[in-house]
Amino acid sequence: MNASDRTPADLLVSALKADQARPLITYYDDATGERVELSVATFANWVAKTANLIQDALSAEPGDRLALLLPAHWQTAVWLVACSSVGVVADLGGDPADADHVVAGPDRLDDGLACSGGRVALSLAPLGRRFPTPPAGYDDYAVEVPSMADVFVPYAPVDPAAPALTVGGTELSGAEVVDRARADARRLGLAGGARLLSALPYDTWEGLSAGLYAPLAAGASVVLCRNLDQLSPEGLAKRVESERITSTLV
Structure with a gap:
């Protein structure tokens, strides 16, 4: 990745310039049998549409906090x-x-109703399907996001030194996320073309880094597995082989 990248969004821009066709995230849910593979280009398209939803539909501004x-x-x-x-x-x-x-x-829909601002619900169903019935008090992400523009331009420049992420009680700036991700990529031995299988949850920095930021910073890719405990040892070994996994965190 480019040494001048100072935010996770910058890392994605550099990944697009380097090789937009390569896989970035391969997602498995072993409770549903779902498998989704997103290239850098496909992931970036989802990011652009979602950023436009955040900026325009939610009217969110830099510095706003999104749970x-x-x-x-x-x-x-x-x-x-x-x-x-x-x-x-x-x-x-x-x-x-x-x-x-x-x-x-x-x-978590009941919990989210405590927010007095904009609310968006994700079904997390295979293929990104919408809810059969829209949840009360929420906009359905799968309904709203398709109409958003495929190109995103922020209304205001993003400050790399400003808060960008809070996880496990720790707040990090965009620049700190990038620095930590690069350090983790080195520690994990990730380089271009590497394939990291991660079953770590996203409620800690370690899980977020392994499941997104470190592979993105290294020009690698992640095989993100949810409910991996429902997969047999033989099934896991087969996945490691078929997905050409180079390192594993479970």
């Missing part, structure tokens, strides 16, 4: 980089009552 009540999931990764693109602070598992906006998965 992300979501598990480790490819759509969570999209929201994390989209927040970075706008300059909004992504607060993983944050208190919705203290947030300007909230994004909630199907098992």
Whole structure:
């Protein structure tokens, strides 16, 4: 990645310039059998649309706090980089009552109603399907995001030194996220073309780094596995072989 990259959004721009066709995130849910593979270009398109939703539909501004009540999931990764693109602070598992906006998965909808600002619900269903019935008090992400523009331009420049992420009670700037991600990539031995399998949750820095930031910083890719405990040892060994995994964190 480019040494001048100072935010996660910058890392994605550099990844697009380097090789937009390569896989970035391959997502498995072993409770549903779902498998989704996103190239850099496809992931960036989701990020652009989501950033436009944050900026225009939610009217979020740099410095606003967005509570992300979501598990480790490819759509969570999209929201994390989209927040970075706008300059909004992504607060993983944050208190919705203290947030300007909230994004909630199907098992956190009641909690998210404590937020007095904009609310977006994600079904987290395979293929990004919408809810059968829109959740009361929420906009359905799968309904709203398709109409958003494929190109994102922030209304205000994003300050790399401003708060960008809160996880596990620690607040990090965009520049700190990038620096930590690069250090983790070196520690994990990640380089261009590496494939990291991670089953770590997104409620700690270690999980976020392994499941998104470190592979993005290194020009590598992640195989993000949810409910991996439902996969047999033989099934895991087969996945490691078929996905050409170079390192594993479970």
